[in-house]
Amino acid sequence: MEGVDILPHERSKTQFDVDAMKIVWAGSRHAFEVSDRMARLVASDPAFQKDNRSRLGRKELFKNTLRKATYAWKRILELRLTEEEAGRLRFFVDEPAFTDLHWGMFVPAIKGQGTEEQQQKWLPLAYKMQIIGCYAQTELGHGSNVQGLETTATFDPDKDEFVIHSPTLTSSKWWPGGLGKVSTHAVVYARLITNGEEHGVHGFIVQLRSLDDHMPLPGITIGDIGMKFGNGAYNTMDNGVLTFDHVRIPRNQMLMRVLQVTSEGKCVQSNVPRQLIYGTMVFVRQTIVADASSALSRAVCIATRYSAVRRQFGSQDGVETQVIDYKTQQNRLFPLLASAYAFRFVGEWLKWLYTDVTQRLQANDFSTLPEAHACTAGLKSLTTTATADAIEECRKLCGGHGYLCASGLPELFAVYVPACTYEGDNVVLLLQVARFLMKTVSQLGSGKKPIGTTAYLGRVQDLMQCRCEVQTVGIIYSINAAEDWLKPSVMLEAFEARSARMCVARAQNLGKFANPEDGFAELSADLVEAAVAHCQLIVVSKFLDKLQQDIPGNGVKQQLQNLCYIYALNLLHKHLGDFLSTGCITPKQASLANDQLRSLYSQVRPNAIALVDAFNYTDHYLGSVLGRYDGNVYPKLYEEAWKDPLNDSVLPDGYNEYIRPLLKQQLHNSRL
Ligand SMILES: CCCCCCC/C=C/C(=O)SCCNC(=O)CCNC(=O)[C@H](O)C(C)(C)COP(=O)(O)OP(=O)(O)OC[C@H]1O[C@@H](n2cnc3c(N)ncnc32)[C@H](O)[C@@H]1OP(=O)(O)O
Numbered sequence: 236m237e238g239v240d241i242l243p244h245e246r247s248k249t250q251f252d253v254d255a256m257k258i259v260w261a262g263s264r265h266a267f268e269v270s271d272r273m274a275r276l277v278a279s280d281p282a283f284q285k286d287n288r289s290r291l292g293r294k295e296l297f298k299n300t301l302r303k304a305t306y307a308w309k310r311i312l313e314l315r316l317t318e319e320e321a322g323r324l325r326f327f328v329d330e331p332a333f334t335d336l337h338w339g340m341f342v343p344a345i346k347g348q349g350t351e352e353q354q355q356k357w358l359p360l361a362y363k364m365q366i367i368g369c370y371a372q373t374e375l376g377h378g379s380n381v382q383g384l385e386t387t388a389t390f391d392p393d394k395d396e397f398v399i400h401s402p403t404l405t406s407s408k409w410w411p412g413g414l415g416k417v418s419t420h421a422v423v424y425a426r427l428i429t430n431g432e433e434h435g436v437h438g439f440i441v442q443l444r445s446l447d448d449h450m451p452l453p454g455i456t457i458g459d460i461g462m463k464f465g466n467g468a469y470n471t472m473d474n475g476v477l478t479f480d481h482v483r484i485p486r487n488q489m490l491m492r493v494l495q496v497t498s499e500g501k502c503v504q505s506n507v508p509r510q511l512i513y514g515t516m517v518f519v520r521q522t523i524v525a526d527a528s529s530a531l532s533r534a535v536c537i538a539t540r541y542s543a544v545r546r547q548f549g550s551q552d553g554v555e556t557q558v559i560d561y562k563t564q565q566n567r568l569f570p571l572l573a574s575a576y577a578f579r580f581v582g583e584w585l586k587w588l589y590t591d592v593t594q595r596l597q598a599n600d601f602s603t604l605p606e607a608h609a610c611t612a613g614l615k616s617l618t619t620t621a622t623a624d625a626i627e628e629c630r631k632l633c634g635g636h637g638y639l640c641a642s643g644l645p646e647l648f649a650v651y652v653p654a655c656t657y658e659g660d661n662v663v664l665l666l667q668v669a670r671f672l673m674k675t676v677s678q679l680g681s682g683k684k685p686i687g688t689t690a691y692l693g694r695v696q697d698l699m700q701c702r703c704e705v706q707t708v709g710i711i712y713s714i715n716a717a718e719d720w721l722k723p724s725v726m727l728e729a730f731e732a733r734s735a736r737m738c739v740a741r742a743q744n745l746g747k748f749a750n751p752e753d754g755f756a757e758l759s760a761d762l763v764e765a766a767v768a769h770c771q772l773i774v775v776s777k778f779l780d781k782l783q784q785d786i787p788g789n790g791v792k793q794q795l796q797n798l799c800y801i802y803a804l805n806l807l808h809k810h811l812g813d814f815l816s817t818g819c820i821t822p823k824q825a826s827l828a829n830d831q832l833r834s835l836y837s838q839v840r841p842n843a844i845a846l847v848d849a850f851n852y853t854d855h856y857l858g859s860v861l862g863r864y865d866g867n868v869y870p871k872l873y874e875e876a877w878k879d880p881l882n883d884s885v886l887p888d889g890y891n892e893y894i895r896p897l898l899k900q901q902l903h904n905s906r907l
């Protein structure tokens with residue numbers, strides 16, 4: 236069968252309604268229609284072409300990004316796109332740009348931390364892009380430790396102004412996207428000093444460049460921090476360096492929703508908790524979880540289609556085997572496909588949680604903020620680590636061709652992998668989750684009932700007495716056959732018990748230290764494992780919750796069920812040590828779980844292509860010869876190779892300089 240016949244043949248085997256699955260994936264019919272329209276709009280416009288990105292030098296690359304971002308804005312205005320449509324359009328343009336930070340962090344920072352008055356002044360300017368903003372928090376010396384930032388904002392009551400200053404080299408702002416060459420303004424995080432007293436880190440709106448000629452304003456030094464990992468990739472972004480030499484801004488440019496500074500320099504704390512200064516990070520972490528499912532599904536789409544097209548080694552009748560039929564390939568690929576769906580649904584839930592906490596904050600209910608922080612931090616960490624690893628795994632699943640830029644995977648990896656670091660290093664974020672969990676466990680004794688995602692810790696209070704030794708019986712008595720693993724209550728019980736037992740064991744170990752902070756530092760590697768277990772439980776439980784909903788479409792729910800159990804059983808297999816050592820399941824039950832996993836792979840196999848088609852990605856967005864919708868991989872790969880600048884001429888530049896003399900010299904030597 237020819238390449239172009241394979242995928243149609245695969246599609247003919249589908250056992251579910253793909254169009255209905257597209258709507259489930261998008262979140263709603265409306266979301267699907269908006270996405271579909273925007274994807275086609277971008278794909279059909281030559282101005283958004285992106286297949287030459289890896290061949291451009293930095294300056295060309297950056298200018299190209301400026302052109303695309305400006306053109307996108309022009310189209311948004313011309314077509315009078317809604318905020319939602321504009322967001323999807325930018326998403327499908329698929330090129331990191333200053334606009335990501337303007338819309339994704341600058342605007343949310345003002346919305347979340349600005350007073351009504353400040354929002355009224357700044358947001359209309361930002362919405363019309365009459366000013367362009369970035370988020371300048373990280374410094375050369377400190378990123379994770381926000382309280383360690385060194386930039387100062389000292390209040391001068393005589394002039395009713397703040398003086399923003401970079402006292403040391405390490406206080407230089409370093410990394411903010413959009414800062415290097417584009418932004419006119421920034422929300423700058425600095426230590427507030429009034430009347431000689433320090434009041435912690437706060438956000439300030441600072442104008443950086445002239446709105447007339449774009450030159451940096453007096454006292455401000457700005458530039459780009461240099462090339463980053465990979466060709467193309469994140470190098471479309473002008474991550475910047477910025478220093479202040481006693482730059483003055485009016486008092487009303489401090490974002491004052493959390494704390495107000497009066498004209499005398501007195502600090503007045505509002506009823507809003509201090510942690511709201513970190514609110515923009517909570518918002519962005521939530522969006523990063525949704526983005527993880529996009530990046531992961533994109534890589535999986537490429538690897539799945541290519542695995543169906545690619546054949547290696549023969550069967551008796553002379554037709555070689557599609558590599559997707561190898562169990563080892565399925566064992567690597569299908570859990571990633573399942574993870575893409577799992578992250579999609581947990582992302583949807585997290586968006587709901589964020590909306591809920593925002594509404595509560597507006598009504599002065601701050602009770603769910605710690606949970607929202609733990610969930611956004613933990614899920615950001617879990618999903619980005621898994622996605623970065625998965626993109627690399629997809630590259631390997633595509634064999635040698637996966638290493639070509641034409642596969643789309645090297646650039647996807649390079650552009651995605653910093654998500655494990657930005658918006659909070661993934662380990663640092665898991666430590667925040669661990670703190671939250673340890674606090675929750677420590678309060679169990681006092682009768683405080685945990686709520687939301689930690690409610691399960693309250694249901695297993697007897698675990699406070701548990702010694703978590705290896706047991707031979709397991710605590711889940713109802714698993715006697717492989718199919719027993721397909722009961723939602725069983726799966727949930729296993730993941731809850733594992734997480735609860737890990738948390739309680741860590742809490743008990745912490746209790747052995749005279750100083751809890753010393754204990755936390757000493758046991759931090761173990762604590763991170765407990766945080767991972769808790770976050771994996773959240774993902775599993777939200778996928779199971781999704782299955783409780785009414786899901787229309789022939790066979791759609793069945794496919795989602797298969798994927799949900801693949802996600803969970805694969806995790807169970809990978810973390811078997813946790814499940815066995817905490818005595819949650821027996822080795823026999825683990826072996827049954829593995830049998831069930833293999834059986835699920837066989838059920839997914841005929842639907843694999845349709846399950847990635849349901850992502851509804853255009854070839855433009857996928858940007859991969861291996862992942863083409865029509866499966867016409869080899870002719871296009873061959874065609875693509877000839878586009879490389881090295882093939883512009885038969886003899887390479889440098890032939891006369893280097894190759895010819897070398898060959899001549901060897902000829903001469905051999906004659907000697
Ligand atoms: C769509 C946009 C495109 C994306 C492009 C990406 C561009 C990238 C941008 C960036 O990277 S911006 C910079 C992001 N920087 C970080 O994420 C820094 C990570 N560090 C932190 O978040 C914090 O400093 C820390 C690690 C949480 C520690 O902070 P601190 O030392 O002040 O806190 P603790 O003493 O540990 O905790 C105090 C208290 O506050 C609670 N808390 C911490 N963070 C939050 C939060 N975000 N929201 C709510 N609450 C928070 C914490 O749990 C503690 O609570 P209690 O235990 O006291 O109850």
Ligand SMILES: Cc1cc2nc3c(=O)[nH]c(=O)nc-3n(C[C@H](O)[C@H](O)[C@H](O)COP(=O)(O)OP(=O)(O)OC[C@H]3O[C@@H](n4cnc5c(N)ncnc54)[C@H](O)[C@@H]3O)c2cc1C
Nearest residue numbers: 370371372373377378379410411412653656657658659662
């Ligand atoms: C592509 C990209 C874009 C970015 N965009 C922006 C932006 O727009 N605006 C902005 O302000 N910033 C931005 N950043 C900065 C980013 O937020 C920080 O790099 C990130 O928060 C990590 O901080 P760090 O660099 O200080 O890492 P470090 O904290 O120095 O991490 C180094 C190592 O130390 C470990 N570590 C640190 N603290 C602890 C601890 N307490 N316990 C155990 N281990 C620890 C980490 O796990 C890591 O392994 C961006 C970064 C990147 C890569």
